[in-house]
Amino acid sequence: MANNFKVLFIYPNTMMATLLPLHLPLLSACLKEKGFEVKLFDTTCYKTEEKSFEEKKVELLMLKKFDLKDMGIKFKKTNIYKDLQELVENFKPDLIGISLLEDTYELGLNLLNAIKDYKIPVIAGGVFTNFNADKIIQEKTINIICIGEGEHAIVELCEAMRGKKDFSNIKNLWIKKEDKTIMKNLLRPLANLDDLPFLDFDIFETNRFGRPMHGRMFRMLHIEFQRGCPFSCTYCEAPSIRKMYKDIGFNNYFRQKSIERFIAELKYLKEKYKPDYIYFSAESFLTVKIKELRKLAKIYKSEIALPFWCQSRPELITNENIALLKDMGVADMQFGIEHGNEEFRAKILNRHCTNRKILEGLRIIEKYKIPYTVNNIIGFPEETRDLIFDTIELNKLINPKNMNCNLFTPYTGTYLRQYCIEKAYLKEDAKTQQCLDGADYNYKNITKKELKGLQRTFSLYVRLPDTEYKRIERAEKFDDKGNKIFKELSKLYCEKYF
Numbered sequence: 001m002a003n004n005f006k007v008l009f010i011y012p013n014t015m016m017a018t019l020l021p022l023h024l025p026l027l028s029a030c031l032k033e034k035g036f037e038v039k040l041f042d043t044t045c046y047k048t049e050e051k052s053f054e055e056k057k058v059e060l061l062m063l064k065k066f067d068l069k070d071m072g073i074k075f076k077k078t079n080i081y082k083d084l085q086e087l088v089e090n091f092k093p094d095l096i097g098i099s100l101l102e103d104t105y106e107l108g109l110n111l112l113n114a115i116k117d118y119k120i121p122v123i124a125g126g127v128f129t130n131f132n133a134d135k136i137i138q139e140k141t142i143n144i145i146c147i148g149e150g151e152h153a154i155v156e157l158c159e160a161m162r163g164k165k166d167f168s169n170i171k172n173l174w175i176k177k178e179d180k181t182i183m184k185n186l187l188r189p190l191a192n193l194d195d196l197p198f199l200d201f202d203i204f205e206t207n208r209f210g211r212p213m214h215g216r217m218f219r220m221l222h223i224e225f226q227r228g229c230p231f232s233c234t235y236c237e238a239p240s241i242r243k244m245y246k247d248i249g250f251n252n253y254f255r256q257k258s259i260e261r262f263i264a265e266l267k268y269l270k271e272k273y274k275p276d277y278i279y280f281s282a283e284s285f286l287t288v289k290i291k292e293l294r295k296l297a298k299i300y301k302s303e304i305a306l307p308f309w310c311q312s313r314p315e316l317i318t319n320e321n322i323a324l325l326k327d328m329g330v331a332d333m334q335f336g337i338e339h340g341n342e343e344f345r346a347k348i349l350n351r352h353c354t355n356r357k358i359l360e361g362l363r364i365i366e367k368y369k370i371p372y373t374v375n376n377i378i379g380f381p382e383e384t385r386d387l388i389f390d391t392i393e394l395n396k397l398i399n400p401k402n403m404n405c406n407l408f409t410p411y412t413g414t415y416l417r418q419y420c421i422e423k424a425y426l427k428e429d430a431k432t433q434q435c436l437d438g439a440d441y442n443y444k445n446i447t448k449k450e451l452k453g454l455q456r457t458f459s460l461y462v463r464l465p466d467t468e469y470k471r472i473e474r475a476e477k478f479d480d481k482g483n484k485i486f487k488e489l490s491k492l493y494c495e496k497y498f
Helices: 023-033 053-059 081-093 102-114 127-131 151-162 238-246 259-273 292-304 319-326 344-351 355-367 384-396 413-422 450-465 466-475 479-496
Strands: 005-011 037-041 097-101 122-125 143-148 171-174 182-184 210-213 216-224 277-281 309-313 329-336 370-379 400-408
Touching: 005 081, 005 102, 005 344, 023 037, 037 081, 081 102, 081 450, 097 102, 097 151, 097 182, 102 127, 102 355, 102 466, 127 238, 143 384, 210 277, 210 450, 216 238, 216 259, 259 292, 292 329, 329 355, 329 384, 355 370, 355 384, 370 384, 370 450, 384 479, 450 479, 466 479
Parallel strands: 005 037, 005 097, 097 122, 122 143, 216 277, 277 309, 309 329, 329 370, 370 400
Antiparallel strands: 143 171, 171 182, 210 216
16 A cells, blocks of 8 residues: 555744745655655744744844734644654654754754654755755764755655665665665756646645735745746855756756646645735746746736735846736735945855846836835955945835845855855854854954844834934944834834834
């Protein structure tokens, strides 16, 4: 019987980060298609940190205050490790899969350690695994790792394990044998996105569809439109993943579903999960060819007709593509500016776009009255306080609904992490945190505390009049007086802009 083989996925997530992952419902769909039984242990609603990701964003004026309880989302009061143990005992999985990201790696290992006595084989995957394979395969609680894409590899692995066949030569997998030797298999060709099954969100609790947008909670559905990214930003892992495949002859890592396939999946998911909002998952949605966007807009408006949001880059904006998005019902967009100094942005971030081009693009968004958020990063290597104010000044010239100000996070697999190590700004084994908190490294021109002060006052500097600058500067300090002024200015900000 096919159903006698069970897979348990573990998803160690940043606390109350409500954006749904797409790899797990896809892997689940692939396995269920072949008759395997799948369950998920999701840590999102457990109290694993002092403050949640989105609570921090509210405090930093990046997000309007909201209430997760409006969608029935609340913290679990039970013990995370005991709950996992109970699930393992009751479900009795034959294989455990865990998704490892850099900022939740420690949590993931703690979870695996809590169930190590059950002696169940564990396969680990995720972006962090791609660039730390030799380290992760040595973890005592991990038996197999997946490098690159896992859709076909995990099905092949489960079929072999179910049939008690040898699985040591499955492509994309590294296998740790009983004698501790490691079988490192080659990568397989990239998946055709149109051939993959529709996403299976049944593995998630129903309240996990809740997502805050501008102070309101929506039942949001996430769907993959593109995979990968054609750009080569130095702070992102995407170029390294693309290169990993290119080096062995696979040049098509950046892919997109056909419009017909994308619409078919949307119709299926809309009918099954009844969302009231859609997120098109794509690193830079406006890379879609205009001919295909015209087709998508026409069909989406007539057959889906739900508000949606997507993200892209300002330099890809044109009158035509934004007019099409507006007509099909775009309700929000997000754009990466990242830095306001053209020379610095090109040299350090490898983003070659003028401020004039950025402003021209965002003026089009404003012309069509589409709410949008801009992403900014501060704390790059070699950055100074003056350079950070170049980013603030660029933001002052636009009119976004929200502004995000993240701290530079030197993720493993990025060019800038290696740059920081070579410059002795960062230790080889340094740990990163999530993007609001960055990492502890030796900033050359500014301290981490100064960066945190600029982060929390970033929106104040952008929005409030220059006459408030002295008070805002004082609010950068994390002392009683600075905190008091920040609280006063935050109240003023929220009343006026939220």
